[in-house]
Amino acid sequence: MSAPPATHGLLAAADPSLATHLATHGPLSGQVDLVALAERAGLVGRGGAGFPTARKLRAVADAARATRTTPVVVANGSEGEPAAFKDAVLLSRAPHLVAEGLHLAAAAVGADSVVLAVGPGQAAEVGRQLAGRPDRSPIRVVPVAGHFLAGEETALVGAVDGGLPLPRGKVPPVWQRGVQGRPTLVHNVETLARLALLARGDRSAAGRTLVTRHTATVDVVEVPLGARLGDVLPVPAGVQAVLVGGYHGSWLPAAVAADVRLDRDGLASVGASLGAGVLAALSADRCGVRETARVVGYLAASSAGQCGPCLNGLPRIAAALGLLARPGGAPAARARLLQDVARWSGLVVGRGACAHPDGTVRLVASALRVFGGELAAHAAGWCTGAPPTPAFLPVPTVGAAA
Amino acid sequence: MSERLRVDPIGCQGHGVCAELLPERIALDEWGYPLLAAGDLPAGLRREARRAVAACPARALHLTGTPAGPVLRALQRLPRQHTGNTQDQRPQSAS
Ligand SMILES: Cc1cc2nc3c(=O)[nH]c(=O)nc-3n(C[C@H](O)[C@H](O)[C@H](O)COP(=O)(O)O)c2cc1C
Ligand code: SF4
Protein backbone atom coordinates (compact mmCIF):
# COMPACT_ATOMS: atom_id res chain seq x y z
CA MET A 1 0.00 0.00 0.00
CA SER A 2 1.06 3.53 -0.68
CA ALA A 3 1.17 6.11 2.06
CA PRO A 4 -2.24 7.19 3.37
CA PRO A 5 -3.61 10.09 1.35
CA ALA A 6 -3.05 13.51 2.76
CA THR A 7 -5.96 15.05 4.61
CA HIS A 8 -7.52 18.09 3.06
CA GLY A 9 -10.27 19.82 4.94
CA LEU A 10 -13.64 20.61 3.42
CA LEU A 11 -12.64 24.23 2.99
CA ALA A 12 -9.11 23.57 1.69
CA ALA A 13 -9.67 24.72 -1.90
CA ALA A 14 -8.70 28.32 -2.54
CA ASP A 15 -11.66 28.98 -4.82
CA PRO A 16 -14.85 27.15 -5.79
CA SER A 17 -13.89 26.30 -9.39
CA LEU A 18 -13.76 22.70 -10.61
CA ALA A 19 -10.09 23.07 -11.60
CA THR A 20 -9.03 24.22 -8.14
CA HIS A 21 -11.21 21.56 -6.53
CA LEU A 22 -9.48 18.82 -8.54
CA ALA A 23 -6.05 20.31 -7.96
CA THR A 24 -6.70 20.36 -4.20
CA HIS A 25 -8.45 17.06 -3.62
CA GLY A 26 -7.48 15.01 -6.68
CA PRO A 27 -9.96 13.09 -8.80
CA LEU A 28 -12.45 10.63 -7.35
CA SER A 29 -11.23 7.08 -7.74
CA GLY A 30 -13.52 4.54 -9.40
CA GLN A 31 -15.81 2.19 -7.55
CA VAL A 32 -16.26 2.51 -3.82
CA ASP A 33 -18.58 0.74 -1.39
CA LEU A 34 -20.01 3.92 0.05
CA VAL A 35 -22.20 2.26 2.67
CA ALA A 36 -19.28 0.28 4.04
CA LEU A 37 -17.06 3.37 4.00
CA ALA A 38 -19.62 5.46 5.89
CA GLU A 39 -20.23 2.65 8.33
CA ARG A 40 -16.56 2.00 9.07
CA ALA A 41 -15.84 5.69 9.50
CA GLY A 42 -18.88 6.10 11.75
CA LEU A 43 -20.20 9.02 9.70
CA VAL A 44 -23.33 10.63 11.12
CA GLY A 45 -25.48 13.31 9.49
CA ARG A 46 -24.56 16.97 9.92
CA GLY A 47 -28.12 18.27 9.47
CA GLY A 48 -28.89 18.30 13.18
CA ALA A 49 -30.18 14.89 14.17
CA GLY A 50 -26.84 13.08 13.97
CA PHE A 51 -28.35 10.00 12.33
CA PRO A 52 -25.90 7.32 11.07
CA THR A 53 -25.42 7.86 7.35
CA ALA A 54 -24.84 4.19 6.48
CA ARG A 55 -28.18 3.22 8.01
CA LYS A 56 -30.02 5.88 6.05
CA LEU A 57 -28.34 4.86 2.79
CA ARG A 58 -29.37 1.28 3.42
CA ALA A 59 -32.94 2.20 4.37
CA VAL A 60 -33.44 4.13 1.12
CA ALA A 61 -31.90 1.39 -1.02
CA ASP A 62 -34.04 -1.25 0.70
CA ALA A 63 -37.23 0.80 0.37
CA ALA A 64 -36.54 1.32 -3.32
CA ARG A 65 -35.93 -2.37 -3.88
CA ALA A 66 -39.02 -3.37 -1.91
CA THR A 67 -41.28 -1.03 -3.89
CA ARG A 68 -39.46 -1.38 -7.22
CA THR A 69 -39.12 2.37 -7.51
CA THR A 70 -36.13 4.52 -8.34
CA PRO A 71 -35.09 6.68 -5.41
CA VAL A 72 -34.16 10.37 -5.39
CA VAL A 73 -31.30 12.03 -3.52
CA VAL A 74 -31.69 15.53 -2.12
CA ALA A 75 -28.83 17.58 -0.72
CA ASN A 76 -30.16 19.80 2.05
CA GLY A 77 -28.39 23.15 1.87
CA SER A 78 -31.31 25.28 2.95
CA GLU A 79 -29.82 26.11 6.37
CA GLY A 80 -32.84 27.79 7.93
CA GLU A 81 -31.03 28.24 11.24
CA PRO A 82 -30.25 31.98 11.48
CA ALA A 83 -27.11 31.49 13.56
CA ALA A 84 -25.61 28.85 11.23
CA PHE A 85 -23.56 29.71 8.17
CA LYS A 86 -21.56 26.52 7.71
CA ASP A 87 -23.63 25.18 4.81
CA ALA A 88 -23.62 28.51 2.99
CA VAL A 89 -19.85 28.74 3.43
CA LEU A 90 -19.38 25.14 2.30
CA LEU A 91 -21.50 25.71 -0.81
CA SER A 92 -19.68 28.89 -1.70
CA ARG A 93 -16.21 27.42 -1.11
CA ALA A 94 -16.54 23.74 -2.05
CA PRO A 95 -19.63 23.15 -4.20
CA HIS A 96 -17.93 20.34 -6.09
CA LEU A 97 -17.40 18.25 -2.94
CA VAL A 98 -21.15 18.50 -2.31
CA ALA A 99 -21.89 17.62 -5.94
CA GLU A 100 -19.61 14.59 -5.80
CA GLY A 101 -21.18 13.46 -2.55
CA LEU A 102 -24.60 13.72 -4.18
CA HIS A 103 -23.56 11.57 -7.13
CA LEU A 104 -21.80 9.04 -4.90
CA ALA A 105 -24.91 8.73 -2.71
CA ALA A 106 -27.10 8.45 -5.81
CA ALA A 107 -24.95 5.62 -7.15
CA ALA A 108 -25.02 3.88 -3.75
CA VAL A 109 -28.83 3.83 -3.53
CA GLY A 110 -29.51 3.50 -7.27
CA ALA A 111 -31.06 6.96 -7.70
CA ASP A 112 -31.49 8.53 -11.11
CA SER A 113 -32.20 12.10 -10.09
CA VAL A 114 -30.20 14.35 -7.82
CA VAL A 115 -31.41 17.59 -6.31
CA LEU A 116 -29.50 20.30 -4.50
CA ALA A 117 -31.76 22.51 -2.38
CA VAL A 118 -30.18 25.80 -1.37
CA GLY A 119 -31.27 29.09 0.14
CA PRO A 120 -32.76 31.62 -2.27
CA GLY A 121 -29.68 33.83 -2.25
CA GLN A 122 -27.27 31.09 -3.29
CA ALA A 123 -29.04 29.16 -6.04
CA ALA A 124 -27.73 31.19 -8.99
CA GLU A 125 -24.09 31.17 -7.92
CA VAL A 126 -24.08 27.46 -7.00
CA GLY A 127 -25.79 26.62 -10.28
CA ARG A 128 -23.12 28.56 -12.16
CA GLN A 129 -20.28 26.77 -10.37
CA LEU A 130 -21.78 23.35 -11.07
CA ALA A 131 -22.71 24.08 -14.69
CA GLY A 132 -19.42 22.79 -16.13
CA ARG A 133 -19.47 19.41 -14.37
CA PRO A 134 -19.03 16.35 -16.57
CA ASP A 135 -21.75 14.34 -14.75
CA ARG A 136 -24.07 12.01 -16.60
CA SER A 137 -27.18 13.26 -14.78
CA PRO A 138 -27.16 16.98 -14.08
CA ILE A 139 -27.87 18.24 -10.59
CA ARG A 140 -31.16 20.11 -10.29
CA VAL A 141 -30.51 23.16 -8.12
CA VAL A 142 -33.72 24.15 -6.34
CA PRO A 143 -33.96 27.41 -4.39
CA VAL A 144 -36.02 27.00 -1.21
CA ALA A 145 -37.43 29.71 1.02
CA GLY A 146 -35.00 30.80 3.69
CA HIS A 147 -37.22 30.30 6.71
CA PHE A 148 -36.54 28.17 9.76
CA LEU A 149 -38.68 25.18 8.86
CA ALA A 150 -37.79 24.97 5.17
CA GLY A 151 -34.88 22.64 5.87
CA GLU A 152 -36.95 20.10 7.81
CA GLU A 153 -36.83 17.11 5.50
CA THR A 154 -40.55 16.68 4.85
CA ALA A 155 -40.89 20.42 4.23
CA LEU A 156 -37.92 20.25 1.89
CA VAL A 157 -39.44 17.39 -0.06
CA GLY A 158 -42.65 19.43 -0.38
CA ALA A 159 -40.69 22.38 -1.73
CA VAL A 160 -38.73 20.22 -4.18
CA ASP A 161 -42.07 18.90 -5.44
CA GLY A 162 -43.18 22.46 -6.08
CA GLY A 163 -45.36 22.87 -2.99
CA LEU A 164 -45.08 24.98 0.12
CA PRO A 165 -42.08 24.25 2.36
CA LEU A 166 -44.20 22.96 5.25
CA PRO A 167 -43.58 19.85 7.35
CA ARG A 168 -46.09 17.16 6.47
CA GLY A 169 -45.52 14.70 9.28
CA LYS A 170 -43.08 11.83 9.63
CA VAL A 171 -45.43 9.06 8.53
CA PRO A 172 -44.59 7.79 6.00
CA PRO A 173 -40.95 8.83 6.32
CA VAL A 174 -39.24 10.44 3.31
CA TRP A 175 -36.94 7.45 2.88
CA GLN A 176 -40.10 5.53 1.99
CA ARG A 177 -42.13 8.23 0.26
CA GLY A 178 -40.46 11.52 -0.54
CA VAL A 179 -39.98 13.46 -3.76
CA GLN A 180 -42.67 12.40 -6.26
CA GLY A 181 -43.69 9.70 -3.80
CA ARG A 182 -40.37 7.94 -4.33
CA PRO A 183 -37.96 6.76 -1.61
CA THR A 184 -35.80 9.81 -0.96
CA LEU A 185 -32.42 10.19 0.64
CA VAL A 186 -32.14 13.61 2.28
CA HIS A 187 -28.67 14.51 3.50
CA ASN A 188 -27.22 17.72 4.73
CA VAL A 189 -24.70 19.19 2.25
CA GLU A 190 -21.85 18.75 4.73
CA THR A 191 -22.65 15.06 5.18
CA LEU A 192 -22.43 14.62 1.40
CA ALA A 193 -19.18 16.57 1.13
CA ARG A 194 -17.72 14.29 3.81
CA LEU A 195 -18.71 11.27 1.70
CA ALA A 196 -16.68 12.75 -1.16
CA LEU A 197 -13.61 12.92 1.10
CA LEU A 198 -14.21 9.42 2.52
CA ALA A 199 -14.43 8.08 -1.04
CA ARG A 200 -10.95 9.51 -1.66
CA GLY A 201 -9.59 7.48 1.21
CA ASP A 202 -9.54 10.27 3.78
CA ARG A 203 -10.54 8.15 6.78
CA SER A 204 -10.49 11.14 9.10
CA ALA A 205 -13.21 12.98 7.16
CA ALA A 206 -15.94 11.64 9.44
CA GLY A 207 -13.97 12.77 12.48
CA ARG A 208 -14.17 16.46 11.73
CA THR A 209 -17.06 18.86 11.59
CA LEU A 210 -17.90 22.37 10.48
CA VAL A 211 -18.93 24.82 13.17
CA THR A 212 -20.18 28.40 13.06
CA ARG A 213 -18.50 30.32 15.86
CA HIS A 214 -20.05 33.42 17.38
CA THR A 215 -17.72 35.43 19.56
CA ALA A 216 -17.02 39.11 18.98
CA THR A 217 -17.00 38.03 15.33
CA VAL A 218 -18.63 35.20 13.38
CA ASP A 219 -16.71 32.59 11.39
CA VAL A 220 -16.94 29.03 10.09
CA VAL A 221 -14.15 26.55 10.76
CA GLU A 222 -13.59 22.83 10.46
CA VAL A 223 -12.66 21.27 13.80
CA PRO A 224 -11.84 17.75 15.00
CA LEU A 225 -14.64 15.95 16.78
CA GLY A 226 -13.61 15.04 20.30
CA ALA A 227 -11.66 18.25 20.81
CA ARG A 228 -12.09 20.14 24.04
CA LEU A 229 -14.75 22.78 23.33
CA GLY A 230 -12.58 25.43 24.96
CA ASP A 231 -9.87 24.69 22.38
CA VAL A 232 -12.29 25.16 19.51
CA LEU A 233 -14.12 28.22 20.78
CA PRO A 234 -12.30 30.74 22.96
CA VAL A 235 -14.12 30.80 26.31
CA PRO A 236 -12.25 33.53 28.22
CA ALA A 237 -13.21 34.78 31.66
CA GLY A 238 -15.60 37.35 30.20
CA VAL A 239 -17.88 34.63 28.80
CA GLN A 240 -20.79 33.47 30.95
CA ALA A 241 -22.42 30.78 28.80
CA VAL A 242 -22.14 29.00 25.45
CA LEU A 243 -25.01 28.15 23.14
CA VAL A 244 -24.27 24.75 21.61
CA GLY A 245 -26.09 23.45 18.53
CA GLY A 246 -28.18 26.43 17.51
CA TYR A 247 -31.73 27.59 18.19
CA HIS A 248 -32.83 24.02 18.84
CA GLY A 249 -29.77 23.56 21.03
CA SER A 250 -28.76 24.15 24.64
CA TRP A 251 -27.06 26.76 26.75
CA LEU A 252 -24.17 25.55 28.88
CA PRO A 253 -22.50 27.52 31.67
CA ALA A 254 -19.07 28.70 30.49
CA ALA A 255 -17.22 26.53 33.02
CA VAL A 256 -19.04 23.41 31.84
CA ALA A 257 -18.74 24.31 28.17
CA ALA A 258 -15.00 24.95 28.21
CA ASP A 259 -14.10 21.42 29.24
CA VAL A 260 -16.74 19.44 27.41
CA ARG A 261 -15.63 17.11 24.60
CA LEU A 262 -17.04 18.22 21.29
CA ASP A 263 -18.61 14.99 20.11
CA ARG A 264 -21.85 13.13 20.50
CA ASP A 265 -21.08 11.43 23.81
CA GLY A 266 -19.24 14.35 25.34
CA LEU A 267 -22.04 16.77 24.56
CA ALA A 268 -24.72 14.27 25.55
CA SER A 269 -23.10 13.97 28.98
CA VAL A 270 -24.05 17.61 29.62
CA GLY A 271 -27.42 17.43 27.89
CA ALA A 272 -26.33 19.06 24.63
CA SER A 273 -25.76 17.99 21.04
CA LEU A 274 -23.91 19.34 18.04
CA GLY A 275 -27.15 20.15 16.22
CA ALA A 276 -26.54 22.59 13.39
CA GLY A 277 -22.94 23.15 14.51
CA VAL A 278 -23.46 26.53 16.15
CA LEU A 279 -21.18 27.58 19.02
CA ALA A 280 -21.97 31.00 20.48
CA ALA A 281 -20.12 32.50 23.44
CA LEU A 282 -22.32 34.88 25.41
CA SER A 283 -20.28 37.51 27.20
CA ALA A 284 -21.00 38.36 30.82
CA ASP A 285 -22.35 41.83 30.05
CA ARG A 286 -25.34 40.42 28.18
CA CYS A 287 -28.61 38.96 29.41
CA GLY A 288 -29.11 35.30 28.53
CA VAL A 289 -32.81 35.43 29.31
CA ARG A 290 -33.34 38.35 26.98
CA GLU A 291 -31.32 36.68 24.22
CA THR A 292 -33.30 33.47 24.61
CA ALA A 293 -36.63 35.30 24.71
CA ARG A 294 -35.85 36.99 21.39
CA VAL A 295 -34.86 33.68 19.80
CA VAL A 296 -37.93 31.89 21.16
CA GLY A 297 -40.13 34.70 19.88
CA TYR A 298 -38.63 34.08 16.46
CA LEU A 299 -39.07 30.30 16.78
CA ALA A 300 -42.71 30.70 17.81
CA ALA A 301 -43.33 33.00 14.87
CA SER A 302 -41.64 30.42 12.63
CA SER A 303 -44.04 27.64 13.62
CA ALA A 304 -46.00 26.49 10.64
CA GLY A 305 -49.10 26.71 12.85
CA GLN A 306 -50.33 23.36 11.58
CA CYS A 307 -50.38 21.43 14.85
CA GLY A 308 -52.56 22.49 17.77
CA PRO A 309 -50.01 22.10 20.58
CA CYS A 310 -47.27 23.92 18.62
CA LEU A 311 -49.66 26.66 17.46
CA ASN A 312 -50.95 27.23 20.99
CA GLY A 313 -47.91 26.41 23.06
CA LEU A 314 -44.97 28.15 21.40
CA PRO A 315 -46.44 31.69 21.33
CA ARG A 316 -47.48 31.36 24.98
CA ILE A 317 -44.04 30.12 25.99
CA ALA A 318 -42.47 32.97 24.01
CA ALA A 319 -44.72 35.58 25.59
CA ALA A 320 -44.03 34.29 29.10
CA LEU A 321 -40.28 34.32 28.45
CA GLY A 322 -40.60 37.84 27.12
CA LEU A 323 -42.14 38.91 30.41
CA LEU A 324 -39.50 37.05 32.43
CA ALA A 325 -36.81 38.79 30.39
CA ARG A 326 -37.94 42.14 31.76
CA PRO A 327 -36.81 43.14 35.23
CA GLY A 328 -39.48 43.78 37.84
CA GLY A 329 -42.97 42.41 38.30
CA ALA A 330 -44.57 40.78 41.31
CA PRO A 331 -42.67 37.70 42.58
CA ALA A 332 -45.86 35.63 42.59
CA ALA A 333 -46.56 36.55 38.97
CA ARG A 334 -43.00 35.65 37.96
CA ALA A 335 -43.28 32.30 39.76
CA ARG A 336 -46.53 31.62 37.92
CA LEU A 337 -44.92 32.43 34.59
CA LEU A 338 -42.17 29.90 35.28
CA GLN A 339 -44.77 27.26 36.15
CA ASP A 340 -46.68 28.07 32.98
CA VAL A 341 -43.57 27.72 30.86
CA ALA A 342 -42.81 24.34 32.43
CA ARG A 343 -46.36 23.08 31.91
CA TRP A 344 -46.65 24.34 28.32
CA SER A 345 -43.25 22.89 27.53
CA GLY A 346 -44.47 19.49 28.65
CA LEU A 347 -47.56 19.88 26.50
CA VAL A 348 -45.75 20.54 23.23
CA VAL A 349 -42.95 17.97 23.35
CA GLY A 350 -43.56 15.09 20.96
CA ARG A 351 -46.89 16.47 19.82
CA GLY A 352 -45.96 18.20 16.58
CA ALA A 353 -45.61 16.82 13.10
CA CYS A 354 -41.98 17.88 13.24
CA ALA A 355 -39.38 18.33 15.97
CA HIS A 356 -39.74 22.12 16.06
CA PRO A 357 -41.60 22.26 19.40
CA ASP A 358 -39.17 19.77 20.94
CA GLY A 359 -36.15 21.77 19.87
CA THR A 360 -37.68 25.03 21.02
CA VAL A 361 -38.47 23.63 24.44
CA ARG A 362 -34.95 22.20 24.74
CA LEU A 363 -33.53 25.69 24.32
CA VAL A 364 -35.97 27.20 26.81
CA ALA A 365 -35.30 24.55 29.45
CA SER A 366 -31.53 25.04 29.14
CA ALA A 367 -31.89 28.81 29.47
CA LEU A 368 -33.96 28.48 32.64
CA ARG A 369 -31.31 26.12 34.04
CA VAL A 370 -28.29 28.20 33.12
CA PHE A 371 -29.60 31.73 33.66
CA GLY A 372 -31.15 31.19 37.10
CA GLY A 373 -28.97 33.96 38.49
CA GLU A 374 -30.14 36.38 35.84
CA LEU A 375 -33.78 35.46 36.52
CA ALA A 376 -33.21 36.21 40.21
CA ALA A 377 -31.69 39.56 39.24
CA HIS A 378 -34.76 40.34 37.13
CA ALA A 379 -37.01 39.49 40.08
CA ALA A 380 -34.98 41.97 42.09
CA GLY A 381 -35.59 44.60 39.44
CA TRP A 382 -32.27 44.56 37.66
CA CYS A 383 -30.99 43.21 34.29
CA THR A 384 -27.39 42.57 33.16
CA GLY A 385 -27.92 43.31 29.52
CA ALA A 386 -30.84 45.73 29.41
CA PRO A 387 -31.08 48.00 26.37
CA PRO A 388 -29.13 49.77 24.96
CA THR A 389 -26.89 46.66 25.06
CA PRO A 390 -27.17 45.40 21.47
CA ALA A 391 -28.56 41.96 20.83
CA PHE A 392 -26.03 39.18 20.31
CA LEU A 393 -27.76 36.29 18.53
CA PRO A 394 -29.08 36.98 15.02
CA VAL A 395 -32.87 36.96 14.85
CA PRO A 396 -34.54 37.71 11.52
CA THR A 397 -38.04 39.10 11.37
CA VAL A 398 -40.52 36.49 10.23
CA GLY A 399 -42.48 37.53 7.17
CA ALA A 400 -46.10 36.71 6.51
CA ALA A 401 -45.01 33.85 4.27
CA ALA A 402 -43.88 31.68 7.19
CA MET B 1 -51.57 -8.17 17.08
CA SER B 2 -51.43 -5.24 19.45
CA GLU B 3 -52.84 -1.90 18.38
CA ARG B 4 -51.99 1.66 19.18
CA LEU B 5 -53.73 4.98 18.86
CA ARG B 6 -52.03 7.73 16.95
CA VAL B 7 -53.08 11.32 16.35
CA ASP B 8 -52.06 13.05 13.16
CA PRO B 9 -51.09 16.40 14.68
CA ILE B 10 -51.61 18.34 11.45
CA GLY B 11 -55.03 16.88 10.76
CA CYS B 12 -56.33 17.15 14.32
CA GLN B 13 -58.62 20.15 14.76
CA GLY B 14 -59.10 19.74 18.49
CA HIS B 15 -62.78 18.81 18.25
CA GLY B 16 -62.40 16.60 21.27
CA VAL B 17 -64.93 14.00 20.19
CA CYS B 18 -62.31 11.32 20.68
CA ALA B 19 -61.83 12.14 24.35
CA GLU B 20 -65.58 11.95 24.89
CA LEU B 21 -65.85 8.54 23.28
CA LEU B 22 -62.68 7.05 24.73
CA PRO B 23 -61.98 8.78 28.05
CA GLU B 24 -60.09 5.69 29.24
CA ARG B 25 -57.30 6.45 26.76
CA ILE B 26 -57.67 10.07 25.66
CA ALA B 27 -57.64 13.27 27.68
CA LEU B 28 -57.70 16.80 26.33
CA ASP B 29 -55.01 19.36 27.07
CA GLU B 30 -55.83 22.90 28.09
CA TRP B 31 -56.24 23.89 24.42
CA GLY B 32 -58.55 21.02 23.58
CA TYR B 33 -56.05 18.76 21.82
CA PRO B 34 -55.85 15.07 22.66
CA LEU B 35 -53.29 13.50 24.97
CA LEU B 36 -53.00 9.76 24.53
CA ALA B 37 -52.34 7.28 27.30
CA ALA B 38 -49.08 5.43 26.85
CA GLY B 39 -48.73 1.90 25.58
CA ASP B 40 -50.78 -0.50 23.52
CA LEU B 41 -54.53 -0.32 23.43
CA PRO B 42 -56.01 -2.85 25.88
CA ALA B 43 -57.93 -5.49 23.93
CA GLY B 44 -61.10 -4.70 25.86
CA LEU B 45 -61.24 -1.19 24.41
CA ARG B 46 -60.97 -2.08 20.73
CA ARG B 47 -64.62 -1.49 19.93
CA GLU B 48 -64.68 1.88 21.68
CA ALA B 49 -61.41 2.86 20.01
CA ARG B 50 -62.77 2.02 16.56
CA ARG B 51 -65.83 4.10 17.31
CA ALA B 52 -63.67 7.07 18.33
CA VAL B 53 -61.55 6.70 15.20
CA ALA B 54 -64.64 6.65 13.04
CA ALA B 55 -66.15 9.64 14.82
CA CYS B 56 -63.18 12.00 14.48
CA PRO B 57 -64.47 14.73 12.16
CA ALA B 58 -60.95 15.46 10.90
CA ARG B 59 -60.08 11.78 10.38
CA ALA B 60 -56.97 12.53 12.41
CA LEU B 61 -57.22 9.65 14.88
CA HIS B 62 -55.75 6.36 13.75
CA LEU B 63 -55.35 2.84 15.02
CA THR B 64 -52.09 1.37 13.87
CA GLY B 65 -51.42 -2.33 13.99
CA THR B 66 -47.74 -2.29 13.25
CA PRO B 67 -45.44 -0.44 15.58
CA ALA B 68 -42.99 1.83 13.80
CA GLY B 69 -39.87 0.05 12.54
CA PRO B 70 -36.48 0.58 14.17
CA VAL B 71 -35.25 3.15 11.64
CA LEU B 72 -38.43 5.19 11.88
CA ARG B 73 -38.29 5.07 15.66
CA ALA B 74 -34.71 6.27 15.64
CA LEU B 75 -35.54 9.08 13.23
CA GLN B 76 -38.39 10.12 15.48
CA ARG B 77 -36.37 9.99 18.65
CA LEU B 78 -37.75 12.51 21.08
CA PRO B 79 -37.27 13.37 24.69
CA ARG B 80 -39.23 10.61 26.35
CA GLN B 81 -40.84 12.25 29.33
CA HIS B 82 -44.10 13.35 27.76
CA THR B 83 -47.04 11.89 25.98
CA GLY B 84 -46.74 12.51 22.30
CA ASN B 85 -48.68 11.90 19.15
CA THR B 86 -47.58 8.32 19.24
CA GLN B 87 -47.79 6.33 22.39
CA ASP B 88 -44.12 5.61 22.69
CA GLN B 89 -43.72 8.12 25.46
CA ARG B 90 -44.70 8.04 29.07
CA PRO B 91 -47.82 9.97 30.00
CA GLN B 92 -47.95 13.50 31.21
CA SER B 93 -50.98 14.84 32.99
CA ALA B 94 -53.02 17.43 31.18
CA SER B 95 -52.84 20.07 33.86
C1 LIG C 1 -37.35 22.40 12.25
C2 LIG C 1 -36.25 21.68 11.55
C3 LIG C 1 -35.41 22.37 10.69
C4 LIG C 1 -34.38 21.73 10.01
N1 LIG C 1 -33.57 22.46 9.18
C5 LIG C 1 -32.55 21.84 8.54
C6 LIG C 1 -31.68 22.58 7.68
O1 LIG C 1 -31.84 23.79 7.49
N2 LIG C 1 -30.67 21.91 7.04
C7 LIG C 1 -30.47 20.56 7.22
O2 LIG C 1 -29.56 20.01 6.64
N3 LIG C 1 -31.28 19.84 8.04
C8 LIG C 1 -32.31 20.45 8.69
N4 LIG C 1 -33.14 19.70 9.51
C9 LIG C 1 -32.90 18.25 9.61
C10 LIG C 1 -33.51 17.53 8.40
O3 LIG C 1 -34.87 17.24 8.70
C11 LIG C 1 -32.80 16.22 8.10
O4 LIG C 1 -32.77 15.45 9.25
C12 LIG C 1 -31.38 16.39 7.61
O5 LIG C 1 -31.31 17.22 6.49
C13 LIG C 1 -30.81 15.03 7.25
O6 LIG C 1 -29.47 15.16 6.84
P1 LIG C 1 -28.28 14.38 7.55
O7 LIG C 1 -28.66 12.93 7.66
O8 LIG C 1 -27.13 14.58 6.63
O9 LIG C 1 -28.08 15.00 8.89
C14 LIG C 1 -34.17 20.34 10.19
C15 LIG C 1 -35.01 19.64 11.08
C16 LIG C 1 -36.03 20.29 11.75
C17 LIG C 1 -36.90 19.51 12.67
S1 SF4 D 1 -44.86 20.93 15.01
FE1 SF4 D 1 -45.11 23.12 14.73
S2 SF4 D 1 -43.58 23.66 13.20
FE2 SF4 D 1 -43.79 21.42 13.12
S3 SF4 D 1 -45.36 21.04 11.54
FE3 SF4 D 1 -46.46 21.19 13.46
S4 SF4 D 1 -47.07 23.35 13.66
FE4 SF4 D 1 -45.47 23.22 12.09
Ligand code: SF4
Ligand atom coordinates in the same frame (compact mmCIF):
# COMPACT_ATOMS: atom_id res chain seq x y z
S1 SF4 E 1 -61.74 13.94 17.49
FE1 SF4 E 1 -60.13 14.05 15.94
S2 SF4 E 1 -59.87 16.23 15.53
FE2 SF4 E 1 -61.00 16.03 17.44
S3 SF4 E 1 -59.45 16.11 19.04
FE3 SF4 E 1 -59.81 13.95 18.61
S4 SF4 E 1 -58.27 13.50 17.02
FE4 SF4 E 1 -58.39 15.71 17.11
